[in-house]
Amino acid sequence: MHIPKIESKLIQEILSFLDPSPNHQVWLVGGFIRDILNNKNECFDIDLALSFNPFKAAREYARFTNSGLVILDDERHIVRIVRTLENGKTYTFDLSEFRAKDIDGDLKARDFTFNAISAPLFGEHINNLKNNAIDLYDPLNGEKALKEKLIEPCSNNLFIDDPLRIMRSFRFSALYKAKLSDDLIELIKSSKESLRNVSGERIRDELFKILSVSQSFNWIKLLDETGILSILFPELAVCHGVSQNDWHHLDVFDHSILSLEKLERLLSLMPPYPWWQEFLDYLSEEISSSRNYKQLLKFGILLHDIGKIPCKSIDNDTGKISFHRHEVEGAKMIKDICERFRLSSKELSFLQNLIKNHMRPGIIIQQGISDKRLFRFYSECGRDGLGICLISLADRFSALGGNVTDEDLTVFSAGIYQIMNEFYLQKQKLKIKPLLNGNEIMKILNLNPGPVIKDLLIKIEEAQFVGEISTKEEAVSFIKNLSAVKC
Numbered sequence: 001m002h003i004p005k006i007e008s009k010l011i012q013e014i015l016s017f018l019d020p021s022p023n024h025q026v027w028l029v030g031g032f033i034r035d036i037l038n039n040k041n042e043c044f045d046i047d048l049a050l051s052f053n054p055f056k057a058a059r060e061y062a063r064f065t066n067s068g069l070v071i072l073d074d075e076r077h078i079v080r081i082v083r084t085l086e087n088g089k090t091y092t093f094d095l096s097e098f099r100a101k102d103i104d105g106d107l108k109a110r111d112f113t114f115n116a117i118s119a120p121l122f123g124e125h126i127n128n129l130k131n132n133a134i135d136l137y138d139p140l141n142g143e144k145a146l147k148e149k150l151i152e153p154c155s156n157n158l159f160i161d162d163p164l165r166i167m168r169s170f171r172f173s174a175l176y177k178a179k180l181s182d183d184l185i186e187l188i189k190s191s192k193e194s195l196r197n198v199s200g201e202r203i204r205d206e207l208f209k210i211l212s213v214s215q216s217f218n219w220i221k222l223l224d225e226t227g228i229l230s231i232l233f234p235e236l237a238v239c240h241g242v243s244q245n246d247w248h249h250l251d252v253f254d255h256s257i258l259s260l261e262k263l264e265r266l267l268s269l270m271p272p273y274p275w276w277q278e279f280l281d282y283l284s285e286e287i288s289s290s291r292n293y294k295q296l297l298k299f300g301i302l303l304h305d306i307g308k309i310p311c312k313s314i315d316n317d318t319g320k321i322s323f324h325r326h327e328v329e330g331a332k333m334i335k336d337i338c339e340r341f342r343l344s345s346k347e348l349s350f351l352q353n354l355i356k357n358h359m360r361p362g363i364i365i366q367q368g369i370s371d372k373r374l375f376r377f378y379s380e381c382g383r384d385g386l387g388i389c390l391i392s393l394a395d396r397f398s399a400l401g402g403n404v405t406d407e408d409l410t411v412f413s414a415g416i417y418q419i420m421n422e423f424y425l426q427k428q429k430l431k432i433k434p435l436l437n438g439n440e441i442m443k444i445l446n447l448n449p450g451p452v453i454k455d456l457l458i459k460i461e462e463a464q465f466v467g468e469i470s471t472k473e474e475a476v477s478f479i480k481n482l483s484a485v486k487c
Helices: 005-018 031-037 055-065 103-108 123-129 142-147 165-176 182-197 200-211 217-225 252-268 276-284 293-302 326-340 345-357 360-367 371-381 384-397 406-428 438-445 451-465 472-486
Strands: 026-029 045-050 068-073 078-084 090-097 118-120 286-288
Touching: 005 026, 005 045, 005 055, 005 090, 005 123, 026 031, 026 103, 031 045, 031 142, 055 068, 055 078, 118 123, 165 182, 165 200, 165 217, 200 293, 217 252, 252 293, 252 384, 276 293, 276 384, 286 345, 293 345, 293 384, 326 345, 345 384, 360 371, 360 384, 360 406, 371 384, 371 406, 371 451, 384 406, 438 451, 438 472, 451 472
Parallel strands: 045 090
Antiparallel strands: 026 045, 026 118, 068 078, 078 090
């Protein structure tokens, strides 16, 4: 198999320090070979398995090339070298001593067969590197599985060493659009409880990689079918079978999954608005630790109705089902979930904003879209309001009870895009110079510092924005009238 020229030279470079031989074996393994076979042009992660402790040679290589070095596992002899080239590209070498007595045992101890394809880098095999080629050694038929887009376990013990591999199987399935083998599915089902012993942040990283694909709802469904979703999100799992009112045709759980599907469908469209690409660019922005707003948006819509369970009530006379203030309860419940998955405070704030306000665009449409209502919406929700709007639309498309008509959906859709469009119209307008500041308000009304001052500032800005007031004198009269009404 041919490999990229730069990577070939780097491998030859590190081999000169490792000094491989039949009694001092070095093997190329893992994702590098998988990705090259999958027609990837560049591979920045290079894994090497060795029959000896690599620490000494790794330190010498890192020192010679001025590279970073991190001991990943002192006991199992695993070390990482981070090598940055003059062109700014960074390559990572992970060197590890065999997990067993030989390469065959090492490969069987790996997770999936397409990650257990290897290539010897010693003896006569080194000569091939000069021609940017390697000889494949594939005792577990990983190349065949890769071509067939099938994820197969290397052994029945793959989850014993690391239960996180359960999540990795779904992640690889999502990224490569590959099918889990029947044996692997059975192993997942029988080993799922071991996932409870894995840290939340490790699970989070795999989960958000699943959410990064364009149709992640398919793998969320698979997580549910295999019993994994109930371990990750017991708050969502209890939504199974919870019936809703006449506006809905599905129970709370299936409605949540369909909402995710509809959201991903909406994100794949290109509606005729000049700001749509700017909106997509915003969703691609990183919010925390390589996670972006789009992934958080999907995470949020998946959990947007978890507050319905504790809020469900049934009228004794009419039998009517309601979920009063479920959005407020859901915003409270998401805090525990964020703590469980070690999400940042910024991510928590974003998710709480989404869930607490996901009904609000619909209410604005129902009451009538006005400059004042839109100004208040964006002054309170900020740019998050755009994501809230799209969640609201996906939520509406997923509620197709007997009372819902195609005309209803068309009108609602137009209203949502009108609200989103208003954000960009407001953005184009110059920032209005405040007519009053907080100190002036406290002095005029004889008030102490507190939340009421902020609320009054927002009301003044809102009235100024829609043209109700335009001078300082009018602003003073405005807040005095507000104060009089409250009294």
